[in-house]
Amino acid sequence: MNCNIINFAIIFLSFIKLISAQESKPDLSIFENLINKEWKANGTWGDGTMFKQETIFKFELNQTIVIAKSKGFTDKKQTKYGLRNHGIRKFDQETNTIKFWEFDIFGGVTEGTVIPDGKNILYQYHYGNSLVTDMWEYVDNNTYNFKVGNYLNGKWEQIYLETQFKAERSNSND
Template identity: 65%
Template structure:
């Protein structure tokens, strides 16, 4: 049983490595936004933007593309979500494209050097999309009937050019608050906002850590004296998709809330239309809750 178990683990590891290795042909496409424009053979316009990313375990390539989403070709928006996955049984890379119209395109992908070929059925025809490598930020792009290394007919010929995806230089990590009522204040954030309590990495006493969202955290630090003037302008702000339901929850728990001017149980509306309220935790720290979209 032990040998079998180790063999299973080894198979899983090797399988994951094989998938990652086969999908490495897409590495040059990631961390960029690829843009192309042109005209199909029938004169209709082509415009597309694509972003490629690897899944967390690197066994999938995820493609999100924008294009025209109306027959008149006047509305440009999210058009396709796609997946590329290595199939060890057939030793091929398979792909699926799900479009905004409810259609699914399925086919295979292969690489020849740095060139990438997609092959799939379209009606009664077999179509090939070619990403022909020019340089790190440029691919010639063709769509057509490609057989035995020859283009019998080209439906579209254009070029994809890349723009780097700009990342924020910093990511929000955590907010720390000094408190005198560690248990009461920690329970407040757990029960009112649903934050998940997580252990302090050193197991120290006098701390309560909470996961807010993603990797963002709230750290409460107990002190005998927390001498700090609580001003509403200094506050933690959290956004919710359902501010009305959150207000109902506050009322059920008999927690008072205020608008920005300080009116009891009132809601403020910012100039941009965002609605907001303010509450205080057991230590008196102010918290803004609004319905801003993220």
Template identity: 60%
Template sequence: MQKQMQFKKELTPFQNNHFSKIIAVCLLIVATTPIYAQKTALDRFEPLMGKTWKAEGAWGDGSKFKQESSFEYGLDSTIVLVKSKGYTNQQQTEYGDRNHGIRKFDSESNSLKFWEYDVFGGITKGTVYTEGKNIRYEYEYEGTTVTDLWEYVDGNTYNFKVGSYADGEWKQVYLETTFNAEPENGFNFDFDHQSLVVTKLIDTGNFYRDILQLEEIPHPDRAPGFRWFKVKGNSQLHLIKKDVIEFKKDKSIHLCLSTASLEKFIEHLMAQKIDFYDWPGNKNSVTNRSDGVKQIYVQDPDGYWIEINNAEHN
């Protein structure tokens, strides 16, 4: 905290008073994020995800405020990661990466906590509350409770206010502006699931569970004839049993999974006596793509082809 306060004191001539110290801490707080009481609650905050939120304004002492933040899920959707840009020099002429933040539900206190780490070595932490679709950050600084309020307007707009807030009233306002989401291209789809029609539900399901080691999850209606598997995050594979399938299992139509442990997976296949192939069809061979990615192909008991490669994913 000492480093960040030293930076802010050099930033404007007003930093030797208590009000300006509060501004220094407020600059560390980035955009609002989803609240995690449990994973199923995350869809309430989808308007924040996958977008870049931008705002500009001025603090009460006249210093400039400019910030943009992006959001993504981390650790199997149990936390939200926030990356923010802002001013990174005392003259407020250099603009770049300034903060990385974490939002996580704390089971011990039964509340959502946040942590903000800045490029100057500082850290700010506190509690997040929700009121409808509004998000409120509260944190202590030198005996004063500071509040950042994100007031929901629509899926691409939040009004933003920083100040002293108590008993449902603003005692003092240090900053007031609006965050707008940068326009997106297309519909910002997320991959949800792929379904395969199979005749050997038990054998094929066991292949995905035991050989590919995917986590099996229950069908929501517990209906017979289905086996569902979690791939990563909310992405899933659904097997549906049918008695007759008239479908040629061509290698060009395949499910693709990537892993950084491709060599270990190949050893696992060999130990299980399961054949794998390269793209031309050579048995127990690996394809080296021109972009450096290595890939193999295996078939499940129903004859569907699966590509396994070592492509990197962020």
């Protein structure tokens, strides 16, 4: 009889642990300052082409993912501007990391890892044979320095783009 009570207690506690694990939200708090603001940046790539982007971040699916919708140039000649990227950021329990996927209008997808560094947000991904990093370096609640390049062992080896994202409150209900 005591064995049945012990087994029941073990099963019950395991069930409670499983339920609470499913209800706990992954830690996507690094994105909280970005949420529901329209982030705008203008700059010039190292090859002289223009960089112009507007991005809105939102929590979705009970705050288990972050959706990023970006406007940018939608043609190679940089004459058309509109919705360019749709991104997803999600905590992966298996690897204990935040992963991201960025789908673009040209049919491409960029996959990588998000690395929180204090209030800074680093996106690392492979582009060809290079490991590329996009860094959102926190300045204040409405400003981030933005760099794209090769960032290894805590230092920039090469920078392809350096600009700044400034925020405005978003009126979008998308």
